[in-house]
Amino acid sequence: MNAPVRVLLIGANGRMGKAISAAAEADSGLTIVARIDRRDGLSGLTNTCDVVIDFSTADATAAVCQACAEHDRPLVLGTTGHTAAQKDSVTETAEKIPIVFAANFSLGVNALFVLARRAAILLGEDFDVEIIESHHRTKKDAPSGTAKKLAEILAETRGGKELPIHSVRAGDIVGDHEVIFAGRGERLELTHRASSRETFARGALRAAHWVIGKPRGLYSMENVLGL
Ligand code: NAD
Numbered sequence: 001m002n003a004p005v006r007v008l009l010i011g012a013n014g015r016m017g018k019a020i021s022a023a024a025e026a027d028s029g030l031t032i033v034a035r036i037d038r039r040d041g042l043s044g045l046t047n048t049c050d051v052v053i054d055f056s057t058a059d060a061t062a063a064v065c066q067a068c069a070e071h072d073r074p075l076v077l078g079t080t081g082h083t084a085a086q087k088d089s090v091t092e093t094a095e096k097i098p099i100v101f102a103a104n105f106s107l108g109v110n111a112l113f114v115l116a117r118r119a120a121i122l123l124g125e126d127f128d129v130e131i132i133e134s135h136h137r138t139k140k141d142a143p144s145g146t147a148k149k150l151a152e153i154l155a156e157t158r159g160g161k162e163l164p165i166h167s168v169r170a171g172d173i174v175g176d177h178e179v180i181f182a183g184r185g186e187r188l189e190l191t192h193r194a195s196s197r198e199t200f201a202r203g204a205l206r207a208a209h210w211v212i213g214k215p216r217g218l219y220s221m222e223n224v225l226g227l
Contacts, residue, residue: 004031007208008049008073010064011056013037016078016204019197020053023205030205042067049073051208058082058141065093074211076204077101081141094218100211102221103145105203109177110221112192113153116179119188120157127183129154134168134176142167146177154179 007024011017012035024032034044038056045052045067054064055078066089068075077090080103090101104110120129131154133147143151143165151163175194180187194200203221210224
């Protein structure tokens with residue numbers, strides 16, 4: 001049997017960090033060898049891990065990318081809410097190491113990306129498209145990274161037209177995304193609801209297994225899932 005994949009987890013004390021630790025307990029092919037949070041710094045990021053998973057904060061991303069490139073470690077990046085400059089640091093780093101960068105690691109949301117693209121093409125421009133996303137009241141970024149990605153996918157089918165996104169921040173909602181296609185006399189609605197962070201955590205671990213040994217480059221969850 002192969003030795004378990006060694007993971008270094010950044011943002012370990014957060015909601016996602018805890019969900020990833022819990023999911024890792026159930027995965028005998030993987031072990032978390034180091035947990036890093038805000039006060040720890042990145043000096044603990046060494047060659048003793050096989051892959052780095054980061055679900056922390058957008059402000060940490062440039063330093064995380066630099067440390068991963070320095071130690072030649074692949075990165076699974078789940079953090080959202082980046083500025084254009086922060087995104088550029090990810091793109092530049094992906095010229096040196098493999099990075100899976102996804103606004104959403106759930107299987108269902110990645111299926112939603114595919115279905116929404118297909119629906120937009122089938123229904124055409126006579127249908128108005130609106131995106132609604134709902135999350136817990138402490139989520140830092142709005143709109144969500146997933147809603148922005150949905151808007152990007154749908155805009156590609158409409159000559160780059162910017163699409164409206166409505167954000168709801170309330171209670172403890174884990175994450176809902178809805179695309180409404182409204183035409184004359186009919187309406188199609190595609191909705192995904194995450195009821196537990198376990199789905200993102202299991203997706204991130206799947207990406208961690210997948211990214212090891214891949215050539216340098218920027219990958220999406222659609223690449224991991226082969227969609
Ligand atoms: P959270 O606030 O509960 O946790 C973030 C953790 O990161 C905290 O423990 C915080 O102390 C730590 N942190 C802050 N700065 C740090 C630094 N410089 N170095 C190391 N650790 C640091 O947030 P969360 O709900 O766990 O979400 C974390 C991120 O993941 C957010 O950007 C969120 O939008 C994103 N997210 C992505 C997905 C996905 O599928 N891609 C799913 C859920 C959440």
